[in-house]
Amino acid sequence: MKSITIVGGGLVGSLLAIFLAKRGHKVNVFERRADPRTTNVYAGRSINLVVSHRGWTALKAAGVNETVERIVVPVYARMMHDRDGQLTRVPYSIENRAIHSVSRGELNKVLLSEAEKLPNVHLHFHEQCVDVDLDNARCTFKNDITSATASIKADVVFGADGAPSAVRQAMARGRFNFSQEFIEHDYKEVAFPANADGTPKMDPQCLHIWPRRYYMMMGLANQDGGFTGTLFMPHTASAVTPQASSRNAGAAKQPGPAYPGSHSGPGPAVYPGFDTVRTVAEVTAFFQTHFADAMPIVPDLVDQYLRNPQSNLAIIRCGPWTHRDKVALIGDAAHAIVPFYGEGMNAGYEDCKVLNDLLNEHGDDNWAMVLDAYGKQRKPNGDAIADLSMRNFVEMRDLVADPRFILRKKIEGRLQAKHPDQWLPLYSQVKFTDTPYVDALREGQRHDRIMEQVLAMPGVEEKWESDPAVQREVERKALELLTGSK
Numbered sequence: 001m002k003s004i005t006i007v008g009g010g011l012v013g014s015l016l017a018i019f020l021a022k023r024g025h026k027v028n029v030f031e032r033r034a035d036p037r038t039t040n041v042y043a044g045r046s047i048n049l050v051v052s053h054r055g056w057t058a059l060k061a062a063g064v065n066e067t068v069e070r071i072v073v074p075v076y077a078r079m080m081h082d083r084d085g086q087l088t089r090v091p092y093s094i095e096n097r098a099i100h101s102v103s104r105g106e107l108n109k110v111l112l113s114e115a116e117k118l119p120n121v122h123l124h125f126h127e128q129c130v131d132v133d134l135d136n137a138r139c140t141f142k143n144d145i146t147s148a149t150a151s152i153k154a155d156v157v158f159g160a161d162g163a164p165s166a167v168r169q170a171m172a173r174g175r176f177n178f179s180q181e182f183i184e185h186d187y188k189e190v191a192f193p194a195n196a197d198g199t200p201k202m203d204p205q206c207l208h209i210w211p212r213r214y215y216m217m218m219g220l221a222n223q224d225g226g227f228t229g230t231l232f233m234p235h236t237a238s239a240v241t242p243q244a245s246s247r248n249a250g251a252a253k254q255p256g257p258a259y260p261g262s263h264s265g266p267g268p269a270v271y272p273g274f275d276t277v278r279t280v281a282e283v284t285a286f287f288q289t290h291f292a293d294a295m296p297i298v299p300d301l302v303d304q305y306l307r308n309p310q311s312n313l314a315i316i317r318c319g320p321w322t323h324r325d326k327v328a329l330i331g332d333a334a335h336a337i338v339p340f341y342g343e344g345m346n347a348g349y350e351d352c353k354v355l356n357d358l359l360n361e362h363g364d365d366n367w368a369m370v371l372d373a374y375g376k377q378r379k380p381n382g383d384a385i386a387d388l389s390m391r392n393f394v395e396m397r398d399l400v401a402d403p404r405f406i407l408r409k410k411i412e413g414r415l416q417a418k419h420p421d422q423w424l425p426l427y428s429q430v431k432f433t434d435t436p437y438v439d440a441l442r443e444g445q446r447h448d449r450i451m452e453q454v455l456a457m458p459g460v461e462e463k464w465e466s467d468p469a470v471q472r473e474v475e476r477k478a479l480e481l482l483t484g485s486k
């Protein structure tokens with residue numbers, strides 16, 4: 001039995017506490033913020049998350065899946081809202097499989113309560129880690145109410161303290177690689193209310209997306225009939241020349257004017273960013289131009305925009321994730337990614353599951369071997385899901401409204417339906433299997449190359465939907481390329 005300090009009682013720290021305590025270790029969780037069960041620490045930043053297959057695998061292994069199942073809403077498809085208010089529903093899987101929407105705050109509360117039921121877990125709130133002595137697994141915490149500091153020695157320390165990780169900062173004083181890349185987009189939460197009678201205003205079993213190239217809004221259902229939405233928008237306004245913009249993915253294929261709302265005439269088009277959309281008039285004009293169809297669904301959209309905090313998005317890559325048998329990073333502290341695959345938390349949950357499996361394999365007294373294997377196994381997967389997430393950003397923002405992309409999805413759906421043992425689309429591999437991210441990414445890149453050639457076949461775009469002969473030829477060609485590229 002080891003004494004373990006977990007820094008951070010968020011989504012990953014709380015699940016990790018359950019895993020380790022169930023193995024018999026003495027676990028202390030130190031969380032900087034107040035207890036979310038007694039204070040609304042998520043106000044204005046509530047964000048709904050999707051739990052996918054690998055998240056469920058970990059929750060099941062920790063024995064808390066049934067508790068979490070009570071607070072989720074199943075989501076079977078993407079529902080695209082175009083500029084004219086037209087809807088297109090694209091299922092996530094041909095077998096009608098679902099991912100699950102859950103409130104981040106509710107999930108955190110449930111997992112903290114599950115952790116606290118275990119007699120060997122102790123939760124400490126308002127305790128901010130301000131330093132770590134890595135060689136001695138000793139953390140210094142500062143209480144944000146009393147300002148008192150305490151030095152806590154353990155056998156092993158886990159940094160589950162998210163993207164700004166203090167544990168990672170301590171590791172960075174040594175031989176440590178680190179990169180942080182902010183993407184151009186920031187985000188704000190938007191709450192979509194239910195109808196007066198509590199029924200939802202949109203199909204709750206869909207992830208609703210308003211793809212607008214420079215902007216994107218999405219909404220995920222809550223159990224109360226409302227939705228929690230997120231508006232993604234560039235941090236700063238940008239001027240784009242027509243030549244530069246036409247090089248952008250999907251640009252040439254978008255119907256209608258390429259940039260509604262941007263000024264026309266000579267010179268570059270200007271796209272507002274959070275920095276230039278600040279007054280009631282600017283915000284109203286922005287939503288009327290880009291999200292007019294969402295305004296009746298969210299009557300106080302402008303107020304919410306002005307009220308809710310703006311947050312940024314970054315990709316953090318670092319390594320090594322471990323320090324001898326003493327310290328390890330886990331979750332966003334090790335691999336903060338952009339949220340466009342909805343996999344950040346799922347990846348963190350998979351970290352916990354892999355660690356637990358390694359403890360099963362090597363025993364609970366061999367932490368040097370366990371942590372070394374954990375870092376080696378998970379780091380490439382952390383990098384792969386970072387790449388996949390950026391890729392899905394482009395897909396959601398630009399491509400979901402592209403008829404060629406929609407055709408590709410249909411062709412892949414047919415290939416999967418007819419040859420499930422040979423063709424599993426990338427999205428399904430990431431969301432509906434435990435395939436390591438690194439393998440899924442490699443396979444997805446192979447599919448890209450094949451589909452590029454398939455979509456270039458004469459007549460495919462015009463005739464695939466209506467001509468069974470073209471469908472057969474496409475299928476033959478795709479499988480031939482698949483076999484040939486193995």
Ligand SMILES: Cc1cc2nc3c(=O)[nH]c(=O)nc-3n(C[C@H](O)[C@H](O)[C@H](O)COP(=O)(O)OP(=O)(O)OC[C@H]3O[C@@H](n4cnc5c(N)ncnc54)[C@H](O)[C@@H]3O)c2cc1C
Binds near residue numbers: 013
């Ligand atoms: C808009 C958005 C949408 C997302 N959607 C999805 C999704 O659909 N599916 C998905 O899987 N993921 C999603 N994610 C990612 C997901 O939120 C994160 O991957 C997940 O929260 C990571 O959990 P964590 O516990 O590692 O870090 P965090 O959730 O950040 O928790 C870290 C905890 O550590 C505490 N802490 C920080 N510093 C200290 C310190 N010095 N001392 C003590 N405590 C500290 C923090 O207060 C916090 O409670 C989304 C993220 C965003 C921003």
